[in-house]
Amino acid sequence: MTALTSFRAPFVVFLGDIQSAMFAKTAFGLAQWRGEDCLGQVRLPGCTVDVGVAELDLPAAIAAGAGSVVIGSAAVGGGVAASWVPFLCQAAERGLDIVAGLHIRLESLPGLKAAAERGGARLVDLRVPPTNLPVGTGRKRSGRRVLTVGTDCACGKKYTALRLAEDLRAAGVDADFRATGQTGIMIAGSGIPIDAVVADFLTGAAETLSPDAHADHWDVVEGQGGLFHPGYLQVTVGLLVGTQPDAFVVCHDPRRQHVGGWPDFPLPSLQQVIDRTVAIGSLTNPAIRCVGISLNTSAMDASERQGHLARCAAETGLPCIDPLVEGTGPIIQRMLQEFPV
Amino acid sequence: MTALTSFRAPFVVFLGDIQSAMFAKTAFGLAQWRGEDCLGQVRLPGCTVDVGVAELDLPAAIAAGAGSVVIGSAAVGGGVAASWVPFLCQAAERGLDIVAGLHIRLESLPGLKAAAERGGARLVDLRVPPTNLPVGTGRKRSGRRVLTVGTDCACGKKYTALRLAEDLRAAGVDADFRATGQTGIMIAGSGIPIDAVVADFLTGAAETLSPDAHADHWDVVEGQGGLFHPGYLQVTVGLLVGTQPDAFVVCHDPRRQHVGGWPDFPLPSLQQVIDRTVAIGSLTNPAIRCVGISLNTSAMDASERQGHLARCAAETGLPCIDPLVEGTGPIIQRMLQEFPV
Structure with missing residues (x-):
């Protein structure tokens, strides 16, 4: 079985009743990177997160021509609250595809499968890894790869990778974005949901995701988790060594x-993350090196922003950027200088 | 769904036609640790591995009163060769339970489910993790834990943990062996097959396996993989941080x-493994420390053995033993000295 990785556009993002933007990465990612297909957001009473797109209800979404409802929030563990299910059933019954990247399967939600059958809608689970993934071999592959890592979850790894791939292509470099999470897969239309893979096959999944390529091709791999994260570091480690x-x-x-x-877990320093990434990544690529720092400065004014970027550059001696403000140009320059074609 | 973790004794171990002892860990483990229930081995033509128990065929196994056939070999990736299936079908048809700890499910083998139904036999898959595992929290739990780690796979982590638990109990310490692999689960009758857990829940599975306990209780956790293993290190990392x-x-x-x-991957040194285990394990237990080295000296004569143990003790400054020769006494002494009740 191969997972469906595409769904009917245009779509609306459904936020349920969440109250922390940190758990709405999917909705924010789709609004940012597939804004042309995103008609708006649907929120239940109590929801305090706002993605900054048009406010819709079900009749308005249908009137606007929506093909799908994308569940745009992912709680810890990947569940759906019982209070979200009635809306999803109503939408499916009206013929809208329901799309999710959850650890549970949509058809396990009470009544949803029957509602989708009545409405002729599809239930699209994007967090289903391919079957028959291999065990990681560690064999050196041809072509170049860059991975985004982070001091934490939800700190810009996907945005940075998407922008790196765009900016590399704009600079005339052959590059592919390789999605590893549900939102990245929704944006790119392909990828492997790396955190849903059985543990033994995680390095093999990462190897499968960025296969042999010609010598001057770059795969830009979306990172996951963090090497100092007490819940998810094993995902980060497998992705690093397999990539x-x-x-x-x-x-x-x-x-x-x-x-x-x-x-209870303090954020690691940039240098700790660099050192640990090199220590572990050296197993399958002894020449691994850090080529830049990507800061999320979205909540800062210009002067605070410049202060952070300058301090970070002084601390690490590396190009420091906010990918959504100035793009990734200085990092790409560094990459092409360190790895000439 | 909870996995079955027990099966009908006595049993025979089935080796198929494998040619490397490294892939017969389950058969060797059962012969060593459940020898009283192991009637013998069944081997197909071409098999060069010998577990050192009685040689049987199907009629002899049935005549001896076998209740189960345990698939005693695990190839890379956990598969079954097509040439093994006819024997398994014949055994099931004659009413013997078929037991395996593979990544695939027994009922996916052609004809086996039907043969088991005809013979009234059960198909027992021991590598099915519990459902609803949590994400790892990193919360400090009460009680003590010791984990076996290794320079590689198949180098004594299970045997060492089993012997540590036995020797701790013999020394009057309340201790439990916590199985993390199929063979350990077959020996102990419970456990979590940690390498079969979905990557996101690996640390949570490890936390579940060794829960809060009273202050002077020791959980002895069976290690998996190795921190310098290009295929499996993510499993090792998740188990370490969760434990x-x-x-x-x-x-x-x-x-x-x-x-x-x-x-292509050289074995790490003992000191590299110690340093990396401390570096990563410190995330959830800053006081983590190495208390001993366990060598597999089974292929050595007495003088070579003593030489290796002495060199290893000099190199690390730690108690060095072969658990199957002298037991784990010196390591337990060190543990109880470093962690007084």
Whole structure:
């Protein structure tokens, strides 16, 4: 069985009743990177997160021509609240595809499968890894790879990778974005949901995702988790060693003090993340090196922003950017300088 | 759904036609640790591995009163060769339970389900993790934990953990062996097959396996993989951080030059394994420390054995033993000294 990785556009994002933007990565990612297909957001009473797109209800979404409802929030563990199910059933009954990247399967939600059958709608689960993934071999593959890593979850790894791939192509470099999470897969239309793979096959899944390529091709691999994350570091480690990246970019949210949702775990420093990434990544690529830092400065004014970027550049001696403000140009320059064609 | 973790004794181990002892860990483990229930081995033509128990065929196994056939070999990736299936079908048809700890499900083997139905036999898959595992929290749990780690796969982590648990109990310490692999689960009758867990829930599975306990209780957790293994290190990392061990024992086969089955990857040194285990394990237990080295000296004569143990003790400054020769006494002494009740 191969997972469906595409769904009917245009779509609306469904936020349920969540109250933390950190758990709405999918909705924000789709609004940012597939804005042309995103008609708006549907929110239940109590929801305090706003993705910044048009506010819709079901009749308005249908009137606007929506083909799908995308569940745009992902709670810890990947569940759906019981209070979200009635809306999903109503939408499916009216013929809208329901799309999700959850650890559970949509058809396990009470009544949803029957509603979809009545409405002629599809239930599209994007977090289903391919079957028959191999065990990782560690064999050196041809072509170049860059991986985004982070000081935490939800700190810019996907945005940075998407922008790196765009900017590489704009600079005339042959590059592919390789999605590893549900939102990245929704944006790219392909990928492997790496955190849903059985543990033994995680390095093999990462190897499958960025196969042999010609010598001057770059795969830009979307990172997951964090090497100092007490819940998810094993995912990060498997992705790192399987990807065997030549280069990596550290993503960081300077406002964060501790691991998001794990208040007893302080955020590691940039240098700790660089050192640990090199130590572990050296197993399958002894020449691995850091080529830049990507900061999320979205909540800062211009002067605070410049201060953070300058401090970070002084601390690491590396190009520091916010990919959504100035793009990834300085990092790409560094990559092409360190890895000449 | 909870996996079955027990099966009908006595049993025979089935080796198929394998030619490397490294892939017969289950058969050797059962012969060693459940020898009283193991009637013998069944081997197909071409098999060169000998577990050292009675040689049987199907009629002899039935005449001896066998209740189960346990598939005693696990190839890379956990598969079954097509040439093994006819024997398994014949055994099931004659009413013997078929037991396996494979990544595939027994009922996916052609004809086996029907044969089991005809013979009234059960198909027992032991590598099915529990459902609803949580994400790892990193919360400090009460009680003590010791984890076996290794320079490679198949170098003594299970044997060392089993012997540590036995020797701790013999010393009057309340201790439990916590199985993490199919063979350990077959021996102990419970456990979680950690390498079959979905990647996101690996640390949570490890936390579930060794829950809160009273202050002077020790959980002895069976290690998996190796931190320098290009295929499986993510499993090792998740188990380490989720277990949050106070103490760990490094297991090593001194004859091995490279990672078994991965000839391009040299074996790490004992000190590299100690340092990396401390570096990563510190995330959830900053006081983690190494309490001993366990060598597999089974292929050595007495003088070579003593030489290896002495060199290893000099190199690390730690108690060094072969658990199957002298037991784990010196390591337990060190543990109880470092962690007084």
